[in-house]
Amino acid sequence: MVNEEESEAPVELRPMLDYRAVQTWLEGLKSHWGGDPATDDPERLPILEAFCRLMNRDPDQVIKETTMIKNGEKRIRVKGRERYANAINAWQETIQGSRIRQAKWGNTVRSFLIHNGVLLQSGVHQG
Amino acid sequence: MEFKEVVGRRRSIRFFEPDRPVEREKIQKMLEAARLQSCAVNAQWARAVVSFRDDLKPDQLKRLLTPVAALNVEMAPVHIHWFNDLSIVNKIQGSRLRELVDVGALAPTHGWSHKFVDEFVYPQILKPMTEGPAYPVYSTFDVGMAVANALLAGVDEGLAVCMVTLNGEVLKEVFKTPAEWIPMPTILVGYPAENWDGGGQRPRPPFEELYFEGEYGKPFPRDPKVVEQLKAAKMIQEPARPHSPERIAEIKRLADKYGLPM
Numbered sequence: 536m537v538n539e540e541e542s543e544a545p546v547e548l549r550p551m552l553d554y555r556a557v558q559t560w561l562e563g564l565k566s567h568w569g570g571d572p573a574t575d576d577p578e579r580l581p582i583l584e585a586f587c588r589l590m591n592r593d594p595d596q597v598i599k600e601t602t603m604i605k606n607g608e609k610r611i612r613v614k615g616r617e618r619y620a621n622a623i624n625a626w627q628e629t630i631q632g633s634r635i636r637q638a639k640w641g642n643t644v645r646s647f648l649i650h651n652g653v654l655l656q657s658g659v660h661q662g
Numbered sequence: 663m664e665f666k667e668v669v670g671r672r673r674s675i676r677f678f679e680p681d682r683p684v685e686r687e688k689i690q691k692m693l694e695a696a697r698l699q700s701c702a703v704n705a706q707w708a709r710a711v712v713s714f715r716d717d718l719k720p721d722q723l724k725r726l727l728t729p730v731a732a733l734n735v736e737m738a739p740v741h742i743h744w745f746n747d748l749s750i751v752n753k754i755q756g757s758r759l760r761e762l763v764d765v766g767a768l769a770p771t772h773g774w775s776h777k778f779v780d781e782f783v784y785p786q787i788l789k790p791m792t793e794g795p796a797y798p799v800y801s802t803f804d805v806g807m808a809v810a811n812a813l814l815a816g817v818d819e820g821l822a823v824c825m826v827t828l829n830g831e832v833l834k835e836v837f838k839t840p841a842e843w844i845p846m847p848t849i850l851v852g853y854p855a856e857n858w859d860g861g862g863q864r865p866r867p868p869f870e871e872l873y874f875e876g877e878y879g880k881p882f883p884r885d886p887k888v889v890e891q892l893k894a895a896k897m898i899q900e901p902a903r904p905h906s907p908e909r910i911a912e913i914k915r916l917a918d919k920y921g922l923p924m
Binding site: 660 | 732737924
């Protein structure tokens with residue numbers, strides 16, 4: 536569905552905390568909401584890792600594909616952002632469980648992008 | 663509600679109760695307030711298309727969603743899309759100024775007459791103005807004032823309101839507006855899912871940086887006694903504080919309730 540280049544070798548992922556974009560995400564969560572984002576939700580990092588495997592990209596690559604530097608300024612790649620937004624929406628629908636659980640999985644990845652400066656919004660998901 | 667409190671209570675609310683409908687009469691009151699706003703040469707450039715979200719076809723609603731405003735648009739049950747009708751001045755050709763002369767709003771005491779409107783104001787000022795590059799700017803100022811009245815009327819009715827900018831070309835297509843109407847911002851309307859206070863009055867630049875007396879650079883002095891009066895009248899309210907634990911808890915609650923990312 537999402538991996539358009541089927542010939543690509545599967546991405547080899549290091550522990551999620553090794554990636555700069557993941558560190559940025561957790562720093563953003565801590566700064567905005569408090570707590571210890573590395574441990575307060577044991578599902579957080581595995582969910583991101585599952586999405587990265589689906590997309591065959593590591594977390595830093597995901598951010599690289601949704602942002603760029605133009606004239607010295609960070610910009611959002613419109614097509615990259617849209618591609619990932621659609622991929623998250625589609626992936627979320629495939630998650631087993633309630634709509635709330637589906638939303639949690641999608642929103643975890645959205646949160647990763649948001650705290651890396653990529654604006655994304657979800658729809659309303661009520662139980 | 664007293665006027666000053668209405669001004670003080672207005673917030674851009676971004677969490678609406680998505681399933682709580684808004685009474686039609688409250689929307690009408692917002693439009694009535696817009697219509698009564700001051701307007702240069704009484705031209706009335708402001709136009710609006712009221713859209714009840716649940717009356718839109720799914721593909722129409724989807725087209726309205728922009729990256730920044732998608733969630734707000736989906737949550738708000740009513741959208742009032744504003745437009746600037748640039749054609750109006752050349753359609754009415756000064757007739758509304760003549761009405762003002764007739765009712766004594768513009769009087770000979772100030773030099774006004776039908777003849778002045780017909781022979782000077784319209785042909786020598788207004789018509790050339792419509793051909794100049796600044797015309798959309800002048801007229802948009804007046805639309806903004808009408809929209810501000812509508813916002814405040816909404817607050818007075820206990821509604822949550824928020825201005826957003828949607829894709830103008832999409833608005834023109836979805837709502838089939840005339841070519842000469844320029845899309846302006848949209849007011850989203852509903853009932854607040856968050857506390858009306860929204861965490862407090864939003865930050866503004868210091869008064870002295872914005873307003874001057876006599877000439878630029880000499881701030882208009884801000885009298886603390888007046889500030890106290892306005893606090894008593896609830897126009898100046900508790901400011902929103904950075905990283906307020908109460909506000910953070912409220913947003914977490916809303917994120918949980920509506921399944922939103924954090």
